[in-house]
Each structure stands twice: as structure tokens, then as C-alpha cells.
Amino acid sequence: MFDQVDPRSPTPLYAQIANRLRIAIASGELRPTAPLPSVRQLAAQLRVNPATVVQAYRDLEDEGFVEMRQGAGTFVREVAPESRGRERARQASALVRKMLTEAGRLGVSIQELQAAIAEEIGVGTS
């Protein structure tokens, strides 16, 4: 599932790992209850320190994607699709608010932002 990771990237190693796993889980490639590779195993495979993998797993746990059980392993969390949808809606709102805050600081108006959204996403998307 994993091939490599780039130490020279500005995105931290643990974030790269977490990102990959996040989309793997979100896309259904990794099914609920499925075990993730062990911390040491993945660390060896990526030639990275185990603690770095731990940090990635911990982030995913905080976000509700996985569950870490000491001595047993790390597993994709079983969640009702409904509550997962709600969670993603919450994250989406957080992202939008963050963008609005930054826009305010830069003096970018909501109208300009909406124009940019229409441009980047496409107007008639549904």
C-alpha cells in the first residue's frame, strides 16, 4: 500500500503518512476493522523512526479515523456512515471558516472569494 515518503518535502513526514492513510480510509480502500501496518513495520518500510509513524496514527485517531489498541495494533474505526458524514461536514465548515478568516485578514471580500470559488470549482457543479 505504501511505497515511499519524501524527507525533503515541506510537509512533515508524519503528515504525509497521515494524508495517505486518510484518503485510503475515506475512499474505502481500507475497510473498517482492517488493521493498519504496525508502527515498527511501517517505519521500517518507509525508513522512518517509529515515533514518526506514531504521530501520524495519533492524528488519525484524534480525527476518528482509526483506533489504537496497545499491544494489539491500530485498526480502521467502524463508524456509522451517517456520523462519519456529520464529521466530514464539521471539518468542511472548519475549512471554510478558516478560509474566511484569512480572507478577512487579507482584505479580500466575500464577493471576490465567491468568484474565485466559482472559477476553481466550476459554477454549475452538483
Added chain:
Amino acid sequence: MFDQVDPRSPTPLYAQIANRLRIAIASGELRPTAPLPSVRQLAAQLRVNPATVVQAYRDLEDEGFVEMRQGAGTFVREVAPESRGRERARQASALVRKMLTEAGRLGVSIQELQAAIAEEIGVGTS
């Protein structure tokens, strides 16, 4: 114009200063060609090191908001409203792309994002 700045805030001092000035300029409170307070003057007023103010001013200069002239002072830049609008449009696009990137990493779909945008901004805004 300036009252205070919070050293305990997670946002760096120079960023706080730059933010305040940015919206002051963007809102027209500070007119083009108007002088900003001198580095030392503002530093003394905010009880901050002059170099911190310099960093804020330099950021604003990189963004095209102000112009620093050695020996003379720092002034709000005179720009054609048109090109300023284009600049803000560029920044708006950058903000949107950044949000889309993060959404992708979190496994949040564009649909969910659009729903959040409608919620936060309001659907029929124009």
C-alpha cells in the same frame, strides 16, 4: 490608529501588526501615499522591537500594499484600483485552492465543501 498587540497570542507579533495595517489599507482608512508610522515610532508605541515592525512592513511591501523608502519612511502604495482588484482576485484564488487541497487530504468532497460554503456564507449572497 494602533492601540496594542498581544504577545501571548499564537499569531506572531509581526503578523498581528501586518494584519491590522492590511485591513486599514484595504478598507481605505489609510489612503494611498499616506505615511505609515515610522518603524521606531510604532515599535515604541506597541512596546515591541523595531525589527518586529520592520518584518511586518516588509511583508506588506512584498504583498504590494506599501513602499519602504530608506531615509524617508513607509508609505501606502498608489495602485490602479484595477490592478489591486486583480491582485486580490489572485489571492482569493490562492485561498480557495489551499482550501481544496486540505479538503482533499481530509477526504472531504467538493459537495460537502459547497454545502459548508452555502451554510457559512449564505446561499443567495451576491
Added chain:
DNA sequence: ACTACTGTATTACGACATCAATACAGTCTC
């Protein structure tokens, strides 16, 4: 219970960002 695997916690180190201190160089007014 032993053994070999899991995750956990603590500590340390390097890189980088933030902020400060100080000396330097240009501009303006008189």
C-alpha cells in the same frame, strides 16, 4: 508463563521561526 509481537512515554537533538540588540546607510530640514 514465556515470547514475540503490539502501542506508550520520555528525552534529546537539529532546524527553523520569532523577537531583540546593535551598528550601518540613506534622506530631509535647517
Added chain:
DNA sequence: GAGACTGTATTGATGTCGTAATACAGTAGT
């Protein structure tokens, strides 16, 4: 051109983040 103001450049102390090293604690199959 003297003096008092501007911004500029260099250097260093401090804190935080990312990563690693190492020892600890729980789980599971035998």
C-alpha cells in the same frame, strides 16, 4: 553639512516543531 530623523543589515537568544533514540507497558499465541 550637521543633526535628527528615516529604513537596512547582521547577529544572537529563545521557543517550538519535526524527528529520532530508548526504555516502558499491554496483548496474544504457544
